[in-house]
Amino acid sequence: MSARAGSPDFPGILRDSGLVALVALFLAFPLVGFHTIDQGGGAGMGIETRFPWVVVAVAAAFVGRFLQLALLRTHAPVAVERSLSRLGEVFQRNTVWIAAAAITFAIVLPMLPFADRRLVDLATLVLTYVMLGWGLNIVVGLAGLLDLGYVAFYAVGAYSFALFALHFDFTFWMALPIAGLFAAAFGVLLGFPVLRLRGDYLAIVTLGFGEIIRIILLNWYPVTRGPNGISDIPRPSFFGLEFTRRPAEGEVAFHEFFGLEYSGLHRIVFLYYLILALALITNLFTLRIRRLPIGRAWEALREDEIACRTLGINPTNTKLSAFAIGAMFGGFAGSFFAARQGFVSPESFTFVESALILAVVVLGGMGSQVGVVIAAIILVGLPEWFRDLQEYRMLVFGGAMVAIMVWRPRGLIAHRDPTVRLGVPQRPEPSA
Amino acid sequence: MLTVRGVHTFYGNIEALRGVDLDVAAGEIVSLIGANGAGKSTLLMTICGNPRAARGTISFEGEDITHEETYRIVRRGIAQAPEGRRIFPHMTVIENLQLGALVAPEEHFEDDLRRVFELFPRLRERQTQRGGTLSGGEQQMLAIGRALMSRPRLLLLDEPSLGLAPLVVRQIYDVVREINEQQHVTIFLVEQNAFNALRLAHRGYVMVTGRITMTGTGRELLTNREVRAAYLEGGQPTVRVGG
Known part of the structure; x- marks a missing residue:
């Protein structure tokens, strides 16, 4: 993304966050917006709408994406990635x-x-x-x-x-x-x-x-x-x-x-x-x-x-x-x-x-x-x-x-352990 | 040792080999030269049974191997350093060599390993490195070394000089000669790099569009006017002499 180097490109970030929010809207409308309930008394199933929840989901997607692009993109993930691979x-x-x-x-x-x-x-x-x-x-x-x-x-x-x-x-x-x-x-x-x-x-x-x-x-x-x-x-x-x-x-x-x-x-x-x-x-x-x-x-x-x-x-x-x-x-x-x-x-x-x-x-x-x-x-x-x-x-x-x-796109431990380690003194014995 | 008679090979409807006759005697280095697409690699692969010859016969040490499975042919004592080297990139050098030795008796492993490392000291230095991290020349050395680990009597080499610097090519050719002279392994070599291949070989064959067009000793072919024009001085492969 353009926000990787230098100051964040806010119009771009806003556009991107808007797109994500739009996707969230499409998903949340049917998935979150409607809820089946048991009406009781033999009346069978009914449908209840929960539109405020849709708004919450869309807002969460927008804000989440915005924060991710504006703050994390430039700093955290690189650090996280590096520390994760060091951990590996x-x-x-x-x-x-x-x-x-x-x-x-x-x-x-x-x-x-x-x-x-x-x-x-x-x-x-x-x-x-x-x-x-x-x-x-x-x-x-x-x-x-x-x-x-x-x-x-x-x-x-x-x-x-x-x-x-x-x-x-x-x-x-x-x-x-x-x-x-x-x-x-x-x-x-x-x-x-x-x-x-x-x-x-x-x-x-x-x-x-x-x-x-x-x-x-x-x-x-x-x-x-x-x-x-x-x-x-x-x-x-x-x-x-x-x-x-x-x-x-x-x-x-x-x-x-x-x-x-x-x-x-x-x-x-x-x-x-x-x-x-x-x-x-x-x-x-x-x-x-x-x-x-x-x-x-x-x-x-x-x-x-x-x-x-x-x-x-x-x-x-x-x-x-x-x-x-x-x-x-x-x-x-x-x-x-x-x-x-x-x-x-x-x-x-x-x-x-x-x-x-x-x-x-x-x-x-x-x-x-x-x-x-x-x-x-x-x-x-x-x-x-x-x-x-x-x-x-x-x-x-x-x-x-x-x-x-x-x-960790290649898996948590993305490393193949060799089966033989001849003449590598600094390494311990093959893993148990 | 290896006898190829009237072999035709097809890729779908395309006839890649159109009746190839060729002999390799025990102890020889034989080079097959030809332009890109002439069918050299196809011949090498056909000897190993993949793809299979549609017509004709291939025999090794007097036995017909035309219809045998690739892995059985290999177990008879024919090893191949295939086109594009095909080493195992995620495995270490030593693991690659171990895989070459799968068909050889286990008790020879240490000796064979030492011999390969003597031929290619670079591989010893890099033995715990992964195959994919080697340079092109080192990968070629590994491919040849891996093939040698199966203790072959006949070694098939497909364009060992491809994409390598001239100095590295010379190094590899020196080792190929050493393998032949000191370890008595018969060598059948396929090359576009005609000059080096013919200089090394006892005998040579020239292939044009799926047919052998010329044969002779390495020296004869090197000095042949048509071979020079077509393969050594940058000309087009227009040679069509009945072989």
Whole structure:
């Protein structure tokens, strides 16, 4: 903008702010201006107008834009941008310590005095998305295959556990490997038709795949019970010890075995540690595989497929393995989800979920493991924490997204960690 | 070692190669020269199976590889430093070299790495730098080094001098000769820069619009009047001598 250097160009700023206010008017008129209300007494729904709110929204847009152009443009964003990128650098240099600190914090979190049920529940939710983000990161971040239907594998994992539990009385621990295997098989199933596709085309097909799985779950009533979903999924046990107040005949419950007072919190905390362990396994696996030939091949494929061929890399196997392994972790997370909720239905696996997981990966910085954690906290944790604000919490979500796009367009941690560091004495050992 | 017989290659309806015959014997450096668009790179890519030859046969060490997958051809011992270098820009030099070594037995890695660094000391200095931050000459060195890491018996080079300063070109050509003489790697080189390519080569071929029009030793072609007129003294490629 012209206001970048020297004194601000006020007519230009006013014009710009006016335009923004106009856009705000168009958006606010239908979105804010009308409000449906329940008239009560069987009169049905009515429409109420809230035009003063429209005026407020337009004025806020005008003033906000004006202030941004007149004040921030010339000073703050550059400074903010610079400090953010410096923060990113500090992060990269100390990944090992930050990761160690984060893991320690995650382990002691449930024992901290302020850790109530709500916080542990929220942390479990965030960790689920961290795990999904790390799983999708294999496909999108490492192999560079844009997958908009990742939720399909989450669904496959959840339903495999639910169905195996329903029909064959499988426990969580028996079903977990099967759920991963099934999801991986679906990953290969998706992989085959899209082997030749890249970029936008691949995104469209994977998007369709996600919808196909959801619609099958919705309509294959005899097997999936359609929109009613499957309930009474068994809760995971602690090495065979159930988390119930009164265990079944001949069984011992967790609290009895350890001589504790029964508390509902036990299971919550156990679920938290379970997802923490699953997520960390995903992370360790990814860190390890990046150093193995297959992981290197994934990253090479993301950069240049033709060069890969000329180096003797089989692109078919490389892509299929990325889809399969990414899907497998989605499947693990899915069966955890089913175990935690005790209920699955197709409603939990809409496109919005895929988009959210992808947002966690992209905004975290493609391929960055730490970035995924931060993005999951911002995109999943914050809106959930501010649930009291009701619909305004989505404002937090949108605001966080816009802020990241403006200031960190390549993701929060937009830096690829090299897998080898030979002969660089000033650097620490490769990150854990 | 490499035998190309009557190869035709098409891009859609455009016939890029119109019946190419060519031989590369073990231990040789063979240069293929020709103007822009003559089909030199297409021939190199066709040898690697991408695109595939529509007619004709290509064999390597006596075995037909015409219909093989690119990655299998590479695993037979043909490495390529492709057109435009195609190094991995976001990966470090060492990671690029590791990717070259994916098809080679792991126990050779350290030795091969040392050998590549001896050939190109610049790569050793820059080993933790990302590929995209290298200069053009260094990127070309990396592309050749990466190809060598797969322990090829035949090395295909596509315009290694493209866009490089004369001094750097000389450096790279010296190394190519060294690779051939000391490591006994057969080299098939495609170039527009005819003078350097022919001076280096044991034998040369001239390609005009998808056909080989002339062949001979490097020295013969260098002194040939028509080659001089067309490729060495800035003339147009009008040579049409049956080859």
